[in-house]
Amino acid sequence: MNKLCNRDELTALRHACAGALQLETKRILVCAGTGCVSSGSMKIFERLKTLLEGKNIPVSVELVHEPHGESVGLKECGCHGFCEMGPLVRIEPQGWLYTKTRLEDCEEIVERTILGGERIERLMFQKDGAVYPKQDEIPFYQKQTRVVLEHCGQIDATSIREYLGFGGYSAFETALFDRTPDDIIDEITKSNLRGRGGGGFPAGRKWAQVRRQTEPVKYVVCNGDEGDPGAFMDRSVMEGDPHRMLEGMMIAGLACGAAEGYIYVRAEYPLAVKRLRRAIAQAEELGLLGEHILGTDFNFMLHIARGAGAFVCGEGSALTASIEGKRGMPRVKPPRTVEHGLFDKPTVLNNVETFANVPLIINRGADWYRSIGPENSPGTKAFALTGNIVNTGLIEVPMGTTLREVIFDIGGGVRDGKAFKAVQIGGPSGGCLTSEDLDLPLDFDSLKKAGAMIGSGGLVVMDEDTCMVEVARFFMHFTQNESCGKCVPCREGTKRMLAILERIVEGKGEEGDIELLLELADTITATALCGLGKSAASPVVSTIRSFRDEYEAHIREKRCPAGSCQKLKRIWIDPALCKGCSKCAKSCPVNAISGQIKQPFSIDLSKCIRCESCISTCAFHAIREG
Amino acid sequence: MQPTFDYSAVDDILSLYGKKESNIIAILQDVQERYHYLPREVFPYLSGALGVSEARLYSVATFYENFSLEAKGRFVIRVCDGTACHVRKSIPILERLRKELGLSEANKTTADRGFTVETVSCLGACGLAPVITVNDQVYPAMTPDKASELITALRAQLAAESEGASA
Numbered sequence: 001m002n003k004l005c006n007r008d009e010l011t012a013l014r015h016a017c018a019g020a021l022q023l024e025t026k027r028i029l030v031c032a033g034t035g036c037v038s039s040g041s042m043k044i045f046e047r048l049k050t051l052l053e054g055k056n057i058p059v060s061v062e063l064v065h066e067p068h069g070e071s072v073g074l075k076e077c078g079c080h081g082f083c084e085m086g087p088l089v090r091i092e093p094q095g096w097l098y099t100k101t102r103l104e105d106c107e108e109i110v111e112r113t114i115l116g117g118e119r120i121e122r123l124m125f126q127k128d129g130a131v132y133p134k135q136d137e138i139p140f141y142q143k144q145t146r147v148v149l150e151h152c153g154q155i156d157a158t159s160i161r162e163y164l165g166f167g168g169y170s171a172f173e174t175a176l177f178d179r180t181p182d183d184i185i186d187e188i189t190k191s192n193l194r195g196r197g198g199g200g201f202p203a204g205r206k207w208a209q210v211r212r213q214t215e216p217v218k219y220v221v222c223n224g225d226e227g228d229p230g231a232f233m234d235r236s237v238m239e240g241d242p243h244r245m246l247e248g249m250m251i252a253g254l255a256c257g258a259a260e261g262y263i264y265v266r267a268e269y270p271l272a273v274k275r276l277r278r279a280i281a282q283a284e285e286l287g288l289l290g291e292h293i294l295g296t297d298f299n300f301m302l303h304i305a306r307g308a309g310a311f312v313c314g315e316g317s318a319l320t321a322s323i324e325g326k327r328g329m330p331r332v333k334p335p336r337t338v339e340h341g342l343f344d345k346p347t348v349l350n351n352v353e354t355f356a357n358v359p360l361i362i363n364r365g366a367d368w369y370r371s372i373g374p375e376n377s378p379g380t381k382a383f384a385l386t387g388n389i390v391n392t393g394l395i396e397v398p399m400g401t402t403l404r405e406v407i408f409d410i411g412g413g414v415r416d417g418k419a420f421k422a423v424q425i426g427g428p429s430g431g432c433l434t435s436e437d438l439d440l441p442l443d444f445d446s447l448k449k450a451g452a453m454i455g456s457g458g459l460v461v462m463d464e465d466t467c468m469v470e471v472a473r474f475f476m477h478f479t480q481n482e483s484c485g486k487c488v489p490c491r492e493g494t495k496r497m498l499a500i501l502e503r504i505v506e507g508k509g510e511e512g513d514i515e516l517l518l519e520l521a522d523t524i525t526a527t528a529l530c531g532l533g534k535s536a537a538s539p540v541v542s543t544i545r546s547f548r549d550e551y552e553a554h555i556r557e558k559r560c561p562a563g564s565c566q567k568l569k570r571i572w573i574d575p576a577l578c579k580g581c582s583k584c585a586k587s588c589p590v591n592a593i594s595g596q597i598k599q600p601f602s603i604d605l606s607k608c609i610r611c612e613s614c615i616s617t618c619a620f621h622a623i624r625e626g
Numbered sequence: 627m628q629p630t631f632d633y634s635a636v637d638d639i640l641s642l643y644g645k646k647e648s649n650i651i652a653i654l655q656d657v658q659e660r661y662h663y664l665p666r667e668v669f670p671y672l673s674g675a676l677g678v679s680e681a682r683l684y685s686v687a688t689f690y691e692n693f694s695l696e697a698k699g700r701f702v703i704r705v706c707d708g709t710a711c712h713v714r715k716s717i718p719i720l721e722r723l724r725k726e727l728g729l730s731e732a733n734k735t736t737a738d739r740g741f742t743v744e745t746v747s748c749l750g751a752c753g754l755a756p757v758i759t760v761n762d763q764v765y766p767a768m769t770p771d772k773a774s775e776l777i778t779a780l781r782a783q784l785a786a787e788s789e790g791a792s793a
Contacts, residue, residue, distance in 0.1 A: 231750070
């Protein structure tokens with residue numbers, strides 16, 4: 001494809017692509033996000049292609065804008081979000097969503113749906129006897145407002161032409177030709193877009209600070225190092241709508257006077273790296289990236305830097321150090337990244353979702369943006385809903401939506417009919433919220449007040465069987481493992497806290513441990529060098545605040561109220577069921593079981609190592625744990 | 627005697643990225659992709675080519691979780707222990723895999739270099755929790771029993787491969 005030399009050529013190509021989309025009168029969108037791919041969606045894609053071609057139905061797997069007749073579009077699209085029900089296949093123009101599709105269903109989809117125009121109810125989402133043919137009508141989607149994720153699941157994630165056909169790069173076009181850099185920054189400032197990576201710092205202010213720097217070389221960096229366990233919003237944007245993020249970065253480059261940008265992607269996201277590489281190559285081919293873009297003086301190049309497995313690299317100064325090929329260790333601030341960032345130059349560093357919001361704001365205006373969500377945290381937020389919840393997946397809701405709506409209306413409540421206990425928000429830096437907080441609106445300021453943080457948007461739901469002390473230990477283990485070791489409070493302090501928590505879950509907790517944990521937490525929070533350390537203690541502090549009784553039960557009674565801590569498990573023989581056969585005693589590796597034949601046996605808990613090997617040997621199900 | 631190390635693959639990688647210090651991570655990543663670990667022979671060679679100290683290279687190689695200075699197995703099994711997988715019981719899966727293969731937290735690779743078992747903090751496939759990956763292929767909704775079945779299948783594949791190699 002030839003390079004686009006001016007605005008008219010871009011507009012013409014966009015029209016041609018939109019026209020070509022009209023010719024795809026029927027479309028099958030197969031989810032090609034990491035979730036559905038691992039459930040076999042690409043095999044479904046190939047089978048559908050073979051079947052359609054075998055029936056001589058014109059099928060287009062890539063949008064071509066040269067004159068051609070009508071065809072069935074068969075596309076690999078980004079994550080639809082409803083990962084629980086994957087592999088997902090969307091049928092257009094009807095807007096039907098087929099869930100849990102299997103290879104065996106492909107023939108029927110082609111025969112009945114594509115050729116016959118009929119719906120296959122068996123594949124549609126069903127709940128309480130009702131069938132939900134349309135994607136938008138499914139309760140999971142109904143309460144969502146998908147604007148940043150509007151393309152995810154709706155367009156081909158691998159095609160720049162399809163992105164153009166849906167109006168792509170029009171925000172960049174407007175910014176390049178109709179706005180000055182100051183106009184762009186004003187619009188972003190007015191929209192009050194706040195950093196989606198967790199901090200909530202106003203993006204407009206950050207951009208203005210970078211623009212003000214006199215240093216001629218500046219950088220735009222996108223933080224795609226989504227390291228919070230249980231979060232995959234950014235992954236879905238990078239995989240499902242990579243061009244939107246690129247467009248956001250290009251606008252940032254234009255506004256701040258940067259000619260080069262880096263996207264830092266974590267190594268655990270190979271598919272995102274692949275899609276981004278492809279997207280950059282396509283944009284370069286069209287001349288949307290490179291020198292003299294669309295005949296103007298604006299030059300912009302984008303590079304991908306792959307992470308190598310270090311959570312701390314989500315921190316700004318560690319991330320830039322990592323791009324420079326160094327150990328990803330944070331440095332003392334100030335100077336801030338906006339003054340001395342990547343290669344010591346002024347740097348705009350925003351996360352994936354923040355950049356993905358930018359084209360929307362330029363296209364629809366700051367006023368529109370501010371009409372969504374509360375005044376201090378406008379816009380939407382994507383959340384990854386995971387853990388013990390019915391509908392796991394990726395969602396997008398207006399800021400200010402309550403936890404109750406998210407967990408019960410969209411998420412469908414807790415799995416297996418269990419009771420809701422807590423939700424961890426903000427990953428290892430965040431806190432646990434309990435049923436008392438369910439009516440809390442999800443926005444930056446309300447969560448901060450409640451002692452949690454919105455973080456990048458991971459919501460991990462926990463049911464009644466989850467031990468909160470163990471959860472705190474889990475997060476502390478994570479943070480301790482990821483501590484870079486540069487500053488003492490974090491390196492040594494997290495180690496001490498972890499040691500205490502490990503003792504408690506093993507039943508060796510002592511009186512005074514809770515106070516010691518809180519004191520350590522205070523010190524680390526006050527003195528650690530970077531955000532990782534400063535927030536390392538949050539899960540411990542918030543679980544102590546809400547579940548102090550669980551800590552006390554572990555310490556004083558050596559009991560785990562949730563019955564999940566292995567070392568505190570008690571294995572006992574029910575004398576009413578035991579026939580005294582001695583089989584269990586023979587299987588015990590530490591001779592902890594004794595008794596007289598034909599009399600109930602018993603377990604010596606001081607010897608028992610809780611290996612549970614006796615449980616499976618008992619023919620009478622007399623051995624229990626709890 | 628050790629056979630001499632063939633540096634041609636390293637040269638290819640160096641010419642792809644250019645001999646720039648800022649590309650150390652990318653270069654090490656590609657070396658690891660090629661050899662499945664970072665052979666010690668590579669360090670003095672890269673040090674000369676990039677004009678940086680070996681210590682500088684080791685500082686990066688030991689900082690990041692993904693780099694390994696030890697050879698890994700034919701099948702690298704990574705058990706996700708991110709929050710979502712953890713609350714959906716990923717640890718029993720890890721324990722079963724270690725038990726099946728006779729491995730532990732300290733000893734991650736089998737003596738025959740067939741399998742490596744490690745944990746990863748999150749693969750971002752939380753919707754399918756608990757997940758494991760085998761050489762980057764994702765296996766969703768795992769259970770300890772499914773893990774045992776998988777090991778049996780992989781063992782058979784390993785046996786078939788070595789038979790194929792010796793035939």
